Amino acid sequence: MINFLVPAGVIPPRGQRAGAARIAWRAGLLAAALTLAGCHTMPLPRLHADHRLLVAQQAREARLSDWQDWTLHGRLGLSDGQHGGSGSFTWVQQGEHYDFEMRKPITGGLVFRLQGGPEGARLINGDGHELRDPDVESLMRKVMGWTVPLQELRAWVLGARASGSPANVSFQPDGLPASISQDGWQIDYPSWNPDRQPAMPRQVFASRPPYKVRLSIESWQQGPGGVAGAH
Structure with missing residues (x-):
């Protein structure tokens, strides 16, 4: 059973929430397997970016930039190097607002729901307890002890580079990205x-x-x- 946030019936004082949330994260995920680790496929040869490949990628990214509203369904795995967890997810993006929901792999029970936009973020666990923060990455850091760069991931999940920082791209023989390296993260496809x-x-x-x-x-x-945004 994955307990992503605070245990049922326990809402620690404000000053203790970050530590309690991290402890709950690590303890609750201790027995969970990172099932997506078995989803490997044979790696394809990687081509260094040349002018032709980069022009094609820029055209693809320009087309994707017009798509502000979309929904993804699938499976998600998380690991901090010691503990891991997995489940199904639904990610709804509408402009600058997002609604990301993770559910347990067998029962389908809610693990967490992360909602927000420019006005701030809120995270709700399966027991209905809620944490808020003006900054989503700060909120995730309080809960997990580390953070996923959601703004960048919004681009990476579509196979595009995020705006605002340099990125290196390698390509598959068919011209699609094999990997993107950006902001200290390696994204493989x-x-x-x-x-x-x-x-x-x-x-x-x-x-x-x-x-x-x-x-x-x-x-x-x-x-x-x-x-809906974080109200």
Whole structure:
């Protein structure tokens, strides 16, 4: 059983919440397996970026930048190098607002729900307890002891570079990204869905040792998803 935030019936005083949340995170995930670790595919040869490949990637990213509303469903694995957990996820993005929900792999019970936008973020655990912060990365750091760069991940999950910082890209023989290195993170794309236009990743493995985030995307839908901000 994954208990991502504070245990049922316990809401520690404000000054103790960060430590209690981290302890609950580590203890609750101790027995959970990072099941997506078994989702490897044989790595394809990687090509260094040349002018032709970069121009094609820029055109693809320009097309994706027009898609502000989308929904992803799939499986998620998290690891801090010592403890790991996995489950299903739904990510709804509508403009600058997001609604990310993770559920347990067997029972489907809520692990956590992260909602927010420019006005701030809130995180709700399966017991209904809630934490808020004006900054989503600060909120995640309080709970997990480390943070996933959500703004960047929003681009990476679509196979694009995030804006605002330099990035290195390597490519597969078919011209799709094999990896993106940005802001200290390595993002690998073991598998793509070429039937979509443009092609979309089936797997996104992001790592910055010792941390790992692995997404296996089962469905992707463009269009509004009815996201509510953090009120």
